[in-house]
Structures are given as C-alpha cells and as structure tokens.
Amino acid sequence: MVEPNFDERARVSGPGLRTFLNIAERWQLSSADRIALIQCSARQFEDWSSIARAHRPLVLETEVVMRLSAVLGVFAELRQFLASADREREWLTRPHNAEPFAGRAPLDLLRGTLEDQIAVRRYVYGIGLGVAAPNEIDRDFAPYADEDLIWDDAAPQIKAVCFDGFGTLVEIRDKRRPFKALFGHAPHSYATAKALTTSTHLWELARNLGLPLGETRLTELTADLEAECASTLLRPGIGAVWEALRRLGVKIGVCSNLAMQYEDALVSCLPHAPDALVLSFRVGLMKPQAEIYQLVCRQLGLKPDEVLFVGDSLEADVRGPRAASLFAMHIDQFEAALAQRFAQAAPLAVTELFERIRGLEQRARVQLPHSPEQALDAALAQVNASTGLGYEREQLLHVLRSSIQVERVEDPAVKLLLGTFFDETDEALLTRIVEGEEIGWSELRAAVQAVLQPGHPKRSWIVSRAIRSELGP
Numbered sequence: 001m002v003e004p005n006f007d008e009r010a011r012v013s014g015p016g017l018r019t020f021l022n023i024a025e026r027w028q029l030s031s032a033d034r035i036a037l038i039q040c041s042a043r044q045f046e047d048w049s050s051i052a053r054a055h056r057p058l059v060l061e062t063e064v065v066m067r068l069s070a071v072l073g074v075f076a077e078l079r080q081f082l083a084s085a086d087r088e089r090e091w092l093t094r095p096h097n098a099e100p101f102a103g104r105a106p107l108d109l110l111r112g113t114l115e116d117q118i119a120v121r122r123y124v125y126g127i128g129l130g131v132a133a134p135n136e137i138d139r140d141f142a143p144y145a146d147e148d149l150i151w152d153d154a155a156p157q158i159k160a161v162c163f164d165g166f167g168t169l170v171e172i173r174d175k176r177r178p179f180k181a182l183f184g185h186a187p188h189s190y191a192t193a194k195a196l197t198t199s200t201h202l203w204e205l206a207r208n209l210g211l212p213l214g215e216t217r218l219t220e221l222t223a224d225l226e227a228e229c230a231s232t233l234l235r236p237g238i239g240a241v242w243e244a245l246r247r248l249g250v251k252i253g254v255c256s257n258l259a260m261q262y263e264d265a266l267v268s269c270l271p272h273a274p275d276a277l278v279l280s281f282r283v284g285l286m287k288p289q290a291e292i293y294q295l296v297c298r299q300l301g302l303k304p305d306e307v308l309f310v311g312d313s314l315e316a317d318v319r320g321p322r323a324a325s326l327f328a329m330h331i332d333q334f335e336a337a338l339a340q341r342f343a344q345a346a347p348l349a350v351t352e353l354f355e356r357i358r359g360l361e362q363r364a365r366v367q368l369p370h371s372p373e374q375a376l377d378a379a380l381a382q383v384n385a386s387t388g389l390g391y392e393r394e395q396l397l398h399v400l401r402s403s404i405q406v407e408r409v410e411d412p413a414v415k416l417l418l419g420t421f422f423d424e425t426d427e428a429l430l431t432r433i434v435e436g437e438e439i440g441w442s443e444l445r446a447a448v449q450a451v452l453q454p455g456h457p458k459r460s461w462i463v464s465r466a467i468r469s470e471l472g473p
Contacts, residue, residue, distance in 0.1 A: 006059065007412035010387075011419065013060040016068045017052040023075045025348055026085045027092065036111040038067045053351050055358075057388070063114060070117035071110060077124035098123070156305040158327065158353040161245055162276065162296050164311025165256030168331045169238055170269045174231035176224035179259065182206060182213070195259045196280045202261065229265035241338065242271045244357050251275040253307070255296050257286045257316060276300045287313070288320025297326070308350060310334045372436020379425040379433065387420050389413060396421065400439050400447045418451040422458050430462065441466035 024034045035045050051058045060068070078088045092107040100119040101109065109116040163169045182202065183191040191209055194200070202222055206213050213221075245252055253276035256266065260281045267277075276299035278292060285292040297304050304325035311317020312331045321328035327350055329337070337346070337354050346354075376393050384390060399414060434444050445466035452459035 005412060007416060009062065009065050010057070010059045011412065011416045013058040013065060014052045014055065016065065016072065017048055017058065017060070019072055020068050021049060021052070021348055023071065027089050033107065033111065037071055038064050040064060053348075053355065055355060057386075067114055067117060070114065070121050073121045074106075074110065074117075074124055077121070156303075156327075156349045158250065158308045158349050159302050159306040160251035160253055160275065160300045161308045161310060161353075162253035162255050162300070162321075162326075164309075164313065164317045164331070165254060165258055165266045165279075166232075166262070167312035168310060168317070169235060169254065170232050170266055171235050172228045172232050174227050176228055178202070178221040178224040178228070181224075182211065182221055183209075184211065193286065196257050196286050197284050199260045199281055225261055229262060232262075232265040232269055234269045234271070237335070237338075239271050244360055246272070247360055248356050250353070251300050251302070253278070253296050253300055255287070255292065255309070256280065287316035288323070290320070290324045293321050293324035293326055305349070308353065372433050372438045375429050375432035375436075376438060379421065379429045383417065383421045383424055386424060387416055389417055391417055397439060401443050415451070418447065422448055422452055422462070423456075427461065431465070434465075441469040 020034075020038070024037075029037070031042070031045075035042055038045070040048070048058065048060065075088075078091065082088050082091060092110075093105050095101070095103050095105050097103060100116075100123060106120050106123075109120050166172065179192075179195055179202075182205070191205075194209065195205055200208065202225060203218055206218060242252060252274045254266075254270070254274045255276075255278040257280045258266065263279060263281075276296055278296050278299060280286040280292070283292065283295060285295065287293075293304070293309070296309075297307055300307060305327070307321075307326045309317060309321035309326045309328040310331055311328075314330065318328045318330055327347060329346070329350065338357070373393070376396070380391060380393060380396055396417065399418065430444070433439060434441050441462075445463050448459050448462045
C-alpha cells in the first residue's frame with residue numbers, strides 16, 4: 001500500500017471518511033468499533049465526521065487514510081461474494097480458523113494494527129481470486145453466479161419526503177376551530193376519529209354524534225369552517241423546498257389527518273400535485289396508525305427507509321413514522337437543518353439529503369456569464385476557492401484539450417483540480433464553456449472519462465451531451 005502525500009490526502013480524506021461512515025452504518029458497528037477501526041480519539045472522530053459530512057476541507061493523517069483505505073478495500077471485496085449486509089456482518093464477527101485469523105473474528109483484526117488490517121484485506125482479495133483457504137464452514141460453499149447476487153446500496157438514501165398538511169405545508173391565518181366547538185361534550189376521541197376517517201359533512205357529523213345543536217349554531221360553525229379554508233396559505237419557504245426536492249429527483253408525498261371539508265383548501269395551496277396524497281378521511285385511517293404510513297410508501301413505490309416524514313406533531317409525524325421504519329423529523333428540526341445546510345445529530349441518510357439540497361443551492365447561486373471565457377473563469381475560481389489551488393484558465397484548458405495528457409496525468413494537484421472541476425461545476429456553466437470556441441464536447445468527454453468514476457451523475461450527463469453534439473441536431 002503506497003503512502004499518500006498531502007495533496008492525495010486532501011483529495012481523499014472527506015470522501016473516504018463519508019464512505020467509511022456509510023459502511024459502518026451498513027455493518028451496524030458500535031461507536032467504539034468505528035473509533036478503533038481508524039485509531040483516533042472519540043473527540044477526533046466526532047469532529048472529523050462533522051467536517052466530512054458538511055463537505056468542508058479535511059486532511060487526515062497518513063495512517064488514518066491508510067486504515068480507511070484498508071477497510072474500504074475489505075468492504076469492496078466482501079461485496080463480491082456475499083449477498084447482503086447481514087452476511088457481511090456475520091462473516092466479520094464470527095471466528096475463522098484460516099490464516100491470518102487463528103480463531104479470531106475478522107473485525108477483531110480490523111480493530112488492530114494497520115498490518116492486521118492489510119492482512120484481512122489480502123485474505124478477502126484472495127477469496128475473490130479463489131486462492132484463499134476456506135474457513136471450515138465454507139469448505140462446501142458453491143460460488144455464486146452473477147444472477148444470484150443481490151446488490152444493496154451501502155446505506156439507505158432518502159428518495160421521497162412526505163409532509164403533513166396543516167401546520168407543516170399550509171397554515172390557517174383565521175383560526176376559529178369549528179370542530180372543537182362542534183364536539184363540545186361529546187367523547188372527544190370517538191368524535192375526532194369520526195370526523196377524520198369518514199367523508200361526512202359538518203351537519204351530518206353533528207346528527208350522527210347526536211349533538212343537540214340548533215340550525216343557527218350549525219350555520220355559524222359552517223361559516224367558521226369556510227373562513228378557515230379561505231384563509232389557508234402555503235407556509236413561507238415551502239415553495240422553495242418543494243422546488244429543490246423536485247430538482248433533486250426526490251418524490252414528494254402528503255399525508256394528513258384531515259376532515260373532508262379542508263381537502264380543497266390544502267390541495268389548492270400546493271405548488272404542484274404530490275406523488276402521493278394520503279388523507280385520513282379518504283382512506284379510513286389516521287396517524288399514528290402504522291397502516292397509513294405503509295400506504296404512503298406503497299403510493300410512492302418506495303421502501304420505508306427511503307422516505308423521510310416531516311410534520312408538526314411528535315406523536316403523529318415523528319414517533320408514528322419511526323415506529324413504521326420511516327425516517328422522521330419535526331418540521332422545526334427540518335427547517336433548522338435547511339437554514340444550517342446540515343442536519344445535526346440526524347441519521348446519515350437524512351444528513352446526505354440536506355447535503356444534496358445545499359449543493360443544489362450552491363450551484364444556483366452561480367451567476368451565468370456572457371462568454372465561454374468568463375464561464376470558465378467563474379467555474380475555475382469556484383474550484384480554486386474550494387481546493388486551495390491557484391490554476392489559471394490556460395492551465396486547465398491545456399489539460400482538457402489533450403485526452404492523452406489527462407489519461408497519463410500523475411500530478412495529484414492536477415487530478416484534484418480536474419476531479420473537483422467536474423464535480424462542482426454547474427451544468428449551465430459547463431454548457432457555456434464547451435459550446436464556445438475554447439473547448440468542445442469531445443475534449444470534455446475524453447477528460448471526464450479519465451477523471452470521474454463510472455456511475456457518477458456528472459459523468460453520464462457530460463458524455464451524453466458529447467454524444468448528442470457529435471450526432472448533430
């Protein structure tokens with residue numbers, strides 16, 4: 001294993017630690033295990049993790065980077081022959097008789113010296129090549145065929161956000177609470193359930209509950225209800241959040257305990273039609289019943305751990321969804337995380353969602369210049385500020401124009417420059433640059449193929465644009 005220099009450590013420390021945190025979540029490692037794997041203090045681990053998750057500059061010590069590399073290597077090899085996170089954890093935590101374990105569990109060695117970690121990595125690499133001696137339990141193991149393998153993401157990713165309705169997405173400016181007045185001395189829980197889980201008009205509800213209210217009072221309550229609906233508005237900032245989630249490709253759901261009369265007031269305020277709309281009076285269920293959250297997931301076509309639920313009720317919008325295996329946040333915590341661009345003390349999947357929103361906002365703030373030269377200068381200034389490099393326009397163009405030079409580049413600073421340039425440059429800026437005379441799509445495609453890993457979203461976007469440009473209009 002080659003020791004990384006300063007520039008290389010600056011490039012890999014943040015992404016490496018974020019990947020390590022994903023793996024630790026997948027393997028369900030304790031805090032003590034995570035600290036032991038990279039050999040640092042609890043305070044250092046907490047500080048480094050916060051910096052990495054916030055995508056701030058981070059340069060870890062050489063041995064820490066090498067230990068991260070060893071663990072990431074073990075993970076990559078395990079995924080080649082084990083079909084799930086549970087099997088990976090089982091392999092890591094059970095004793096093995098083969099070398100180098102001598103009856104110890106692989107996780108015990110990974111918590112040891114760097115040499116121990118490298119030994120584990122070599123062993124799993126040998127398994128992948130079919131040259132490692134099997135453990136007793138593995139002697140009759142039949143290798144998996146490609147079609148037998150099931151690939152899971154290293155950690156859950158939020159693919160949808162489901163919002164509560166009133167108090168979260170919208171608010172009533174003229175609050176009169178007609179239903180509270182209607183119920184009066186009626187059994188509150190029964191009356192509430194009746195109002196929220198049936199399609200019943202206010203007058204019918206009063207009659208069904210046997211409430212002794214005259215026509216005049218019912219007319220007054222109906223007017224109060226209409227006044228509340230007329231004063232319903234989208235809460236400040238929700239429109240921008242909705243648009244940001246749409247731009248990220250995140251689905252949006254709405255799930256509300258709602259009386260029938262408020263449906264139009266809610267739906268008419270929404271910026272766009274949601275991907276899922278689950279209203280209690282329509283489905284005959286109400287939060288915090290687990291079935292209503294399951295219905296949300298079915299309408300979204302997602303698993304519970306791919307959905308973040310947000311609302312203003314701790315019982316209905318936080319504890320209830322969590323009990324049904326969804327992620328959940330109170331609306332106050334959600335809005336605070338948006339303001340800070342980071343979700344403090346939140347699960348990794350939730351933290352990454354806010355990182356994606358923050359990245360979207362950073363790109364939106366870039367002013368589009370009027371010429372390819374100005375576009376390149378603007379993008380390069382942004383990259384230089386984040387990497388601490390001082391490259392000029394001509395230096396970057398020199399590399400981008402020559403795919404051979406890009407393929408053979410060995411200078412870590414140049415690699416860092418190229419990787420960051422493609423990763424952080426807004427699509428609109430890239431388009432302005434390459435559609436000018438300075439550089440073409442074919443040169444950019446050659447450069448991006450050498451710098452960005454397969455599967456990187458910026459890579460596929462650039463290559464597809466390059467192909468379309470070569471095919472012509």
